[in-house]
Amino acid sequence: MIEYIIRRLLLLPVILFGVTILIFGMISFLSPAQRAALYVRDIPKNDAAMDGIIKRYGLDQPIYVQYWNWLVGREDPVTGKTTGGILRGEFGYSRTGAEPVGNMIRRRFPATIELALFAFFPIIGIGTYLGVIAAINHNKPIDQFGRIFSIVGYSFPSFVFGLLVLMLFYAKLQWFPPGRVSDWANAVLLSPSWNSYTSLITIDSLLNGRFDIFLDALRHMVLPILTLSYINWALFLRVARSSMLETLRQEYVTTARAKGLKESAVINRHALRNALIPVTTMAGLTVANLLGGVVITETIFNYPGIGSAAAEAAAQVDIITVLAFTLLTGFILIVANLLVDLVYAFLDPRVRLA
Amino acid sequence: MTSPATVETPETVPGAAPAPVGLYDLPQRKVGRLEERLGPETYRIIRGILRNPLSVIGVILITIFVLVALLAPVIAPPKSVTNPYMIPRDGFSPTPKEPGTVWRTNPPPLPFYWTALTGKDKWTHLFGTASGQYDIFYGVVWGTRTALRVGIIIEFFCLMLGIFIGSISAYYGGKLDMLLMRITEIFQAFPYFLAAMTLSAILIPIVGKSLTPAIIALVAFGWMGYARLIRGDILSVREREYVMAARVVGVRDNRILIKHIIPNAIFPTLVVASLDIGTIVVSFAVLSFLGIGTEVGYADWGQIISFARNWIPQLAKYWYIVVFPGVALILFVLGWNLVGDAMRDIMDPRMRGSGQGE
Numbered sequence: 001m002i003e004y005i006i007r008r009l010l011l012l013p014v015i016l017f018g019v020t021i022l023i024f025g026m027i028s029f030l031s032p033a034q035r036a037a038l039y040v041r042d043i044p045k046n047d048a049a050m051d052g053i054i055k056r057y058g059l060d061q062p063i064y065v066q067y068w069n070w071l072v073g074r075e076d077p078v079t080g081k082t083t084g085g086i087l088r089g090e091f092g093y094s095r096t097g098a099e100p101v102g103n104m105i106r107r108r109f110p111a112t113i114e115l116a117l118f119a120f121f122p123i124i125g126i127g128t129y130l131g132v133i134a135a136i137n138h139n140k141p142i143d144q145f146g147r148i149f150s151i152v153g154y155s156f157p158s159f160v161f162g163l164l165v166l167m168l169f170y171a172k173l174q175w176f177p178p179g180r181v182s183d184w185a186n187a188v189l190l191s192p193s194w195n196s197y198t199s200l201i202t203i204d205s206l207l208n209g210r211f212d213i214f215l216d217a218l219r220h221m222v223l224p225i226l227t228l229s230y231i232n233w234a235l236f237l238r239v240a241r242s243s244m245l246e247t248l249r250q251e252y253v254t255t256a257r258a259k260g261l262k263e264s265a266v267i268n269r270h271a272l273r274n275a276l277i278p279v280t281t282m283a284g285l286t287v288a289n290l291l292g293g294v295v296i297t298e299t300i301f302n303y304p305g306i307g308s309a310a311a312e313a314a315a316q317v318d319i320i321t322v323l324a325f326t327l328l329t330g331f332i333l334i335v336a337n338l339l340v341d342l343v344y345a346f347l348d349p350r351v352r353l354a
Numbered sequence: 355m356t357s358p359a360t361v362e363t364p365e366t367v368p369g370a371a372p373a374p375v376g377l378y379d380l381p382q383r384k385v386g387r388l389e390e391r392l393g394p395e396t397y398r399i400i401r402g403i404l405r406n407p408l409s410v411i412g413v414i415l416i417t418i419f420v421l422v423a424l425l426a427p428v429i430a431p432p433k434s435v436t437n438p439y440m441i442p443r444d445g446f447s448p449t450p451k452e453p454g455t456v457w458r459t460n461p462p463p464l465p466f467y468w469t470a471l472t473g474k475d476k477w478t479h480l481f482g483t484a485s486g487q488y489d490i491f492y493g494v495v496w497g498t499r500t501a502l503r504v505g506i507i508i509e510f511f512c513l514m515l516g517i518f519i520g521s522i523s524a525y526y527g528g529k530l531d532m533l534l535m536r537i538t539e540i541f542q543a544f545p546y547f548l549a550a551m552t553l554s555a556i557l558i559p560i561v562g563k564s565l566t567p568a569i570i571a572l573v574a575f576g577w578m579g580y581a582r583l584i585r586g587d588i589l590s591v592r593e594r595e596y597v598m599a600a601r602v603v604g605v606r607d608n609r610i611l612i613k614h615i616i617p618n619a620i621f622p623t624l625v626v627a628s629l630d631i632g633t634i635v636v637s638f639a640v641l642s643f644l645g646i647g648t649e650v651g652y653a654d655w656g657q658i659i660s661f662a663r664n665w666i667p668q669l670a671k672y673w674y675i676v677v678f679p680g681v682a683l684i685l686f687v688l689g690w691n692l693v694g695d696a697m698r699d700i701m702d703p704r705m706r707g708s709g710q711g712e
Contacts, residue, residue, distance in 0.1 A: 018540030029556050151408070151695055155688040157636045159643055160680040163662055163669065167676065171669035178666065292545050296640055302666075310548060314555040315645040322552045329545045337543070 004345055008338055019330050020086075023323055024067050030319055032059045037320040038070065038092035039084045041100075057084075091324035096313045101324040104309060110199035111180055112298070112305030116290035117200070118218075119225045124283045127233040128276070131240025135275075136267060138245060146237055153234025162227045162300035169223060176222045178302040185216045224301045228294060232286060240279050247275040277347050281340045288336030292329035395621065402700035403693060412692025415685055423499040430495040433462035439496055439653045441488040444479065450665070450672045453482040453490075462492075482674040484661035488651055490674060494682050496653030501686060504565060504638050505631035511573040512634075513627050516580025517616065520623075523581070524588035525611050535585075542578045547637060549575045554646045563649040568641045572634060580623050587619035594618075625697055632690030639683055655679040 027035060032054050036043055039057040044050050054060050057074055073085025084090050091101035099107075134146035169176045181189065181201060188194055188210065189201070197207050205213035247253065248271055256266045293307030302308070306325055313321035389397040403409045422429065432438035442462045444451075461477040469475055481490035523534040550571040557567035591597065592615060600610050639656030641647045648654050662675040669676065 014536060015540055015543050018536065019543055022540060022544070026553060026556055029560065148408075151691055152688065155632070155684060155691045157639065157680075157683055157687065159640055159656075160659065160676065160683060163659065163666075163676045164680065166666055167669040167673055171667055171671075289545070292548070295548060295551065295644075299644065311551070311644050314551045317555050317559060319552070319556050322548075322555055326544065326548050326552045329548055330543055333545055334543050 005342060008341060012334070012338060015334055016331070019327070019334070020071065021067075023327050023330075024070055026323060027070070027319075028063060028066075034319060035059050035066075037095065039074065041093045086324075086327065091327075092320040094313065094321040094324075095318040096316050096321060097309070101321050104321070105306060105324065105328060108304060108306045108309050111303060112291065112293050112307065114200045114202060114217075115221060115224055115228075115294075115298075115303065115305060116287065118202075118221055119228045119290055120283075120287060122225060122229045123232045123286060124236060124279070126229065127236025128240045128279050130233060131237040131279075132244050132267075132272065132275070134237065134241045135244030135248065138248075143241075146241065150234040150237045153230055153237075156231065158227055158231045159296050159300055161230060162223070162297060165223050165226060166300065176219055178220070178223070178300075180217065180220055180304055181213065182216050182220075185213045188213060220301075220303075224294075224297050224303055227297050227300070228290070235286075236279065236282060239282050240275070243278045244271065244275040247271045250274075277344065280347060281344050284336055284340035284343065285333075288333050291336075292332050293325065399625075399697065399700050403696050406696045406699075409693050409696030412689045412694075412696070415689030416693065419498055419502065419686055419689065422495060423502045426495050426499050429465060430492045431463040431465055432492075432496070433460070439500065441493045441496070441651050441653050441658075443651070444483060444487045444489065447487055448485045450485055450661075450675055451479060451483040451487070453480060453674050455479045455482065457489075481678040482672075484658055484675050485664055486651070486661075488658070488661070490658055490678050493653050493658040494655070494678050497655040497658065497679065498682065498686075500565075500652070500654045501635045501639075501683075502631075504569065505635045508569055508572050508576065508634050508638070509627055509631055511569075512576040513580055513623070515573065515577040516627075517584050517620065517623070519577070520581035520584035521588055521611060521616055521619075524585040525592065525607070525615065531585075534581075538578045538581050541575060544575060546575050547640070550637065551641060551644065551646055554641055558646065563647075565648055565652075568638055568647045571641075572637055576634065580627055583626060584616075584619060584623045587622060588615055591615050591619040622701060625701060629690055629694035629697060632687040632694070636683065636687055655683045659683075 027038075033043055033050060036050070036053050036057065036059060040053060044053060056077060058065060058069055061069075069084065071085060071087055073082040073088050073090065075082050082088070084092060089102050091105075093099070094101045094104050097104040130146055130149075134143045137143050166178065170178060189196075195204070195208055197204055201217040202214055205211070205217065250271075253266060253271050256270045257263075261270075293305055293310060295307040295311050297303070298305045298308035299311045306328070310322055310325035310329075313319075313325070392400065403413065427438065433442040434440060444457050444461070445459050455478060457477040457479060464475070464477050468477065479489055479491065481494060483489055484493075519534055519538065523531045523538075550568075552571075553574055554567045554571035557570055561567055561570075597610060597614055600614050605614075638647070639654070639659070642652075642654050642656035643660045645660060648657055650657070656679075658679040659676055662669060662672065665672045665675065
């Protein structure tokens with residue numbers, strides 16, 4: 001077990017290094033003028049000023065020097081201050097956001113976290129429940145129904161699903177609007193009397209004692225959560241179902257039945273725990289995906305998280321910004337993968353002791 | 355199917371050379387002519403697919419899409435022969451028009467069936483128009499072509515890249531394998547869609563707005579699964595006796611790899627790959643939906659759906675912008691997934707011979 005953990009941890013820097021190389025590889029496709037956004041807010045239009053910037057930030061230097069500068073920042077020969085450097089949390093300047101990318105991430109990330117927080121439980125709880133039910137009723141109508149539900153679910157492109165629910169629940173019925181909060185609530189959020197403790201509107205509104213804003217924020221999240229859920233239920237249904245079927249075939253389950261346990265006890269006490277191990281790993285990766293910003297869902301519902309920020313930037317060819325988001329999401333995914341593998345090894349003695 | 359073959363023992367290898375009687379006392383089953391022609395594995399898969407009602411629906415859906423793609427010039431004759439993928443426009447008004455509106459300004463040629471079916475001699479917007487008066491019917495029909503074309507091109511290059519890296523990695527093993535697999539892992543560490551979106555956005559200023567940026571981007575981040583799959587299969591094939599035999603008689607490395615190993619290891623990868631076309635087409639559609647793909651007006655499902663983004667509050671009125679291309683996309687993916695689902699059951703060795711997957 002310890003050897004396994006060490007091996008995985010040793011691999012982590014290798015992967016992270018590779019990821020930065022790949023990202024920087026994409027950056028080196030850009031023209032010096034585009035790359036200058038890594039260090040300066042306003043890209044000068046005229047050539048002479050541009051040449052100055054290129055010299056000043058070493059954009060004409062060998063690629064490995066530029067890579068190093070990109071990682072740790074470059075000391076400005078004029079002011080003596082260090083600028084840039086992703087390790088210092090500076091990702092350059094965003095043209096679409098008209099602010100440093102770092103600020104943009106800090107401003108947008110809470111919305112994504114909030115959505116992930118609320119989407120997590122319905123996705124995993126209901127998806128897994130459906131899968132277990134399907135497995136227990138193997139080959140009965142409910143299982144067949146689940147199979148069709150899941151095939152249709154993972155065939156449904158999320159942007160089409162999102163637009164269809166918007167068509168029904170927003171354009172037609174006016175129940176659930178897109179965005180994060182209504183205008184009146186936003187006015188309250190911007191007023192000086194509002195205390196922002198966590199930047200998560202739902203939690204802040206409860207702490208501020210504004211239940212109406214809590215409900216308003218929740219109302220805006222219903223459709224994104226529904227979309228994310230429907231797409232992911234299919235996945236969890238499949239994994240939970242096949243894992244449960246596999247477990248129910250094990251001999252110890254037969255033993256439990258043979259000694260006369262009630263079926264509910266066999267399932268809840270014996271089968272379910274082992275069957276849920278693969279679901280746990282899936283759950284971990286789903287959290288990572290949700291935190292990494294769900295580009296499509298956030299864009300469709302005009303939800304101001306990091307996913308929609310990345311999509312906007314990409315559509316307007318603001319590469320420095322998109323790359324920062326890709327780096328951030330990649331980092332989240334890598335760490336999540338590592339954690340999931342470790343948790344898996346911990347939960348499953350067959351892996352742990354191998 | 356023509357000849358219902360009865361499997362008596364699962365261990366019998368169908369289609370193998372008939373064993374001399376008395377040597378292996380295995381009951382022989384009848385091998386139909388079709389099975390002889392196709393080979394045992396392919397036959398088993400095709401039979402499995404045609405016996406499962408869900409996958410039959412999938413096959414029918416795919417066939418319809420292929421037909422629509424092939425017959426696009428007949429179903430919706432293009433206005434410009436040199437550039438048939440540009441959706442014809444009926445004026446420039448930003449307000450979408452309902453399905454069934456008569457075509458006013460320079461309509462494209464009438465398709466042959468129109469007057470015969472309806473008795474009218476004026477072409478109408480069958481599916482309505484989107485903002486800018488792009489005809490949705492043309493977009494959906496020619497978009498089918500785009501979808502298949504893009505899916506096949508991307509899939510082909512992903513496979514080539516995956517097979518190249520996976521086979522070199524598996525065959526040579528050692529440090530090279532280690533290096534290539536780490537590189538594969540690094541590519542896999544990226545969030546697939548975000549990475550493809552980024553690369554596509556980078557390439558647009560370099561190669562211009564067309565299908566190319568999105569294709570390159572989806573290939574660059576789409577090959578890893580195949581590389582790992584074929585690597586695993588090659589690792590097992592590499593140890594077979596005939597490879598050893600070839601090596602003993604002194605056949606060169608790349609010849610062994612190309613002539614003996616890859617053909618025997620490639621099949622599962624090919625199947626998985628061909629069924630990923632549905633997913634790939636969705637990724638492509640999402641890219642063009644977000645405006646990171648083809649130029650405006652190019653016949654492509656994601657592109658048409660993106661016109662709906664300006665009309666979110668009025669979607670109940672302009673439903674047709676989303677519904678027609680959306681349904682096309684859903685059915686397209688569903689078709690591939692239905693076949694894919696059945697295929698995975700058939701290919702799953704645990705299901706083999708149990709009669710369940712067939």
